[in-house]
Amino acid sequence: MSTGVSIEVRGASCRFRHVSGNTIDALAGVDVSFAPGEFVCLVGRSGHGKSTLLRAIAGLTPLTEGVVRVGGERVQGPSLQRGMVFQDDTVFPWMRVIDNVAFGLRNKGLTRSQAASVANEWLESVELADFSDSWPRELSGGMRKRVAIATVFATEAPLLLMDEPFGALDFVTRLSLYGLLTDLWRKTGRTIIFVTHDIEEALILADRILVIKDGGIADDLRVSLPRPRDEDMRASPEAVAITKTITRHLGLAELLNRRSGETQL
């Protein structure tokens, strides 16, 4: 079993130049730390910096100012130490399922047969052992996500970054993937940072929820609900209080209660 890793983000700013010539601060001086083995959800509205923070930790988006340290080492680019599952379907369509899972392992230096053997074990863990020789096009969207999960777990990256990975899936498929992901997380002890705009998803998965607003951290909430978190748990006073806090931060009530006459027909 491998363990997670600590992450330190200090003064992280990320400025983009818009086509209009204006600059946009996607991140504005973020300071935050993550403990080894934590499951943290970043929650916020679209365009407020959740994915930018995640990509900066991954090393895919360079910071304008500040620093990210993972396990004490400064992040300067993408690495096998920081696995990522994307919102889009990124499983390589030209590789069979087994070769997809073995891709990171081969990059790690494992021989073809070693990589295939580890990949097969992980395909069994995500219940796709019978599909190892299939092409990704032959799988459903949920099954392809399981391939992506098996791929990042197989590399033994101590930090896993997930950018709204289940956003495009139906509710039942998502529920089964929550179960799979939390199970793998408990067994492997990795640190997981998971971006979502779905408060319920965050309540099911996270130990800790960071509310991201205007490129900064608006709130840092601990979730101590026992697992597994069924619907009764999600209706508990603690869950309702967290939901209310997040809703207030994101100004969702204002969005819902538009004043009469505000909507132009």
Added chain:
Amino acid sequence: MPDLPRKLQAPFGVSSPSGAVTSTRRPARSGVALRSVFRIGIDAPLGRLLLSLIGLALTLGLWQLASELVGRYMPPPRAVLDNILGNLFESRRLNGLGLPDGGYMPHLLYTTWNVTLGVSIGVSIGVVTGLASWRWRLVDEITDPIITIFGTLPILVAAPFFLIWFGLVAFAQVSLVAFYAAVILHLYTLRAARNVDPRYRDYALTLGANDRALFRRIMVPAALPEVVGGIRIALAAAWGLAAIAELLGAQFGVGRVIVSLTAVYDVESIMALVLLLSGFAVLMDLLVLAGRAWATRWMPREGRPT
């Protein structure tokens, strides 16, 4: 259903006493082939085969008609077929024109070899320069104007230079084909590489891919279907280029034979050679298509290039 008009009762079937339609099969009619094609469906292999046969029959019919109208300089299909069978491996006609023994075949093989060699060299160069232009902006900036100029150069203007520089030997024809194939493949490869979705690159990088793995396991397979499309285009053009180079000056090859046959107005033999050359070109295209089917076997059927 006695109150309903007859049409609404059971248009293609027989009503049972309860009113349910027991058979919806339209009574089979003996009809023309075209009707059966539409019944089978244009996309079904049998339907496509039938349509191809109809097209072939129409062409042969028009050809026969034209030969009867034009006369001597438009020989009928039968005469051209006899010419092919009679001159493929041994030809008195060609011997009479001072061409070497062996009929049409050695010339066809010579031109086919020049095309294959020229396209292979051109594809190798074009793919490498295309990928280099994608990878290094400096290379792209340097090669872009050169490719633009060469890409617009008319073949009839370029061909004499190759013949003057390299002489009336196979090397001139091969290099002309290679030159054009390289230009086409450079453009196709560059476009294919730029079209590869950047999210695959990001995903591969987070999985520890180095430059070599990125290139070999991401860029090449992702760009391959489009590159094979370029190879098909280059190959289709190559037959014409090789023949033009031979027409302008060569000791051997289909173009050289056509020059000799034109001098004696032997239209029948020219048509026979042109048909044979087309047959070789179609065979080569089928080989490339088989290669592309293999390279795109991972794609959903509806997404594969046609």
